[in-house]
Amino acid sequence: MSNDAFYYKKMEEYIKIINSKLHEYFNVPELPQKIVYEAMQYSINAGGKRIRPVLSLAVCDLLNYDVYEILPFACAVELIHTYSLIHDDLPCMDNDDYRRGKPTNHKVYGEAMAVLAGDGLLNLAFEIINEELLKCQELELLKRKIKAACIISKASGCRGMIGGQAIDITSEGKDISEELLMHLHNCKTGALIKASVISSGIVCGARETELNALDKYSQCIGLAFQIKDDILDYEGEMQTLGKTPGKDIISGKATFVSLMGLDRAKSKLDELMLESVKALACFGEKADFLKFISDVICSRIF
Ligand code: GRG
Numbered sequence: 001m002s003n004d005a006f007y008y009k010k011m012e013e014y015i016k017i018i019n020s021k022l023h024e025y026f027n028v029p030e031l032p033q034k035i036v037y038e039a040m041q042y043s044i045n046a047g048g049k050r051i052r053p054v055l056s057l058a059v060c061d062l063l064n065y066d067v068y069e070i071l072p073f074a075c076a077v078e079l080i081h082t083y084s085l086i087h088d089d090l091p092c093m094d095n096d097d098y099r100r101g102k103p104t105n106h107k108v109y110g111e112a113m114a115v116l117a118g119d120g121l122l123n124l125a126f127e128i129i130n131e132e133l134l135k136c137q138e139l140e141l142l143k144r145k146i147k148a149a150c151i152i153s154k155a156s157g158c159r160g161m162i163g164g165q166a167i168d169i170t171s172e173g174k175d176i177s178e179e180l181l182m183h184l185h186n187c188k189t190g191a192l193i194k195a196s197v198i199s200s201g202i203v204c205g206a207r208e209t210e211l212n213a214l215d216k217y218s219q220c221i222g223l224a225f226q227i228k229d230d231i232l233d234y235e236g237e238m239q240t241l242g243k244t245p246g247k248d249i250i251s252g253k254a255t256f257v258s259l260m261g262l263d264r265a266k267s268k269l270d271e272l273m274l275e276s277v278k279a280l281a282c283f284g285e286k287a288d289f290l291k292f293i294s295d296v297i298c299s300r301i302f
Helices: 004-024 034-042 051-062 067-089 103-107 111-135 139-156 161-171 178-203 208-235 256-260 260-279 283-298
Strands: none
Touching: 004 051, 004 067, 004 283, 034 067, 034 103, 034 111, 051 067, 051 178, 051 208, 051 283, 067 111, 067 139, 067 161, 067 178, 103 111, 103 161, 139 161, 139 178, 161 178, 161 256, 178 208, 178 256, 208 256, 208 260, 208 283, 256 260, 260 283
16 A cells, blocks of 8 residues: 555544544434534534544644544534634625535525524534543643643634634735735634644643644644635636635635735745645654645645
């Protein structure tokens, strides 16, 4: 088996573990409000790439830690990510009809229920994290888990994803600098990607030098992820993307492609890919799976 085939298989195995845990969280009894659970489940089951929780598990694997220890945190990040997509697709935000190849949440459940489904996913994420903290019996591990919980909350909040979205909305139709675009995406997309890597490193007891390396790695792949997203929005097709391409241009959004041009955006992507790999040098071959994930992020077609 080639290395790539081996790592693809590993990624598939991790996705199976993640999906089965996510499934457990939705095993709820019959309740009069079951419609909101159905709406939440609809988006969770719509088939995302699960790149953020896979990253968390891959860091665990790198640090020889038990992946089941980080799994609830990894799933919580996926719930937060899914809530952000539901809200981002609403008519008051990006007004999208398709996501993950399916009609968006509000198209199926209506706007009000889609807002509640997003809220429900965000709350469920922190309910899961808090329950993990309550269950933890070992003081040092508990401290590390609290730190991880803080990192995830901060990354999802106004210093992170929500803050980035606020800049995005208020920048529409305006000329913005490359610097502001970089800041916007470090917050909007990068923060949660970084949180999935760093929170896992912390729970697994990574040393300071290792955390610094993971920080640099996740900074690079977070930005690379967004540049690739902009390239796909420019070049991609509805059928493979699972969402409407070309939306950024139509809505007058500045993107890495509109600011840098396609060729420079592609070179920047290659540069970030190499930098992400370099950042992992201190781990040697053990980091090959994380390097493979960088490649998946930069060469993905959806
Ligand atoms: C509404 C608070 C709030 C935030 C929204 C993340 C976000 C902020 C908006 C999503 C819009 C977007 C297309 C961002 C670009 C990068 C990104 C997050 C893409 C979607 O992530 P993937 O490709 O999605 O990991 P899947 O469906 O595979 O999980």
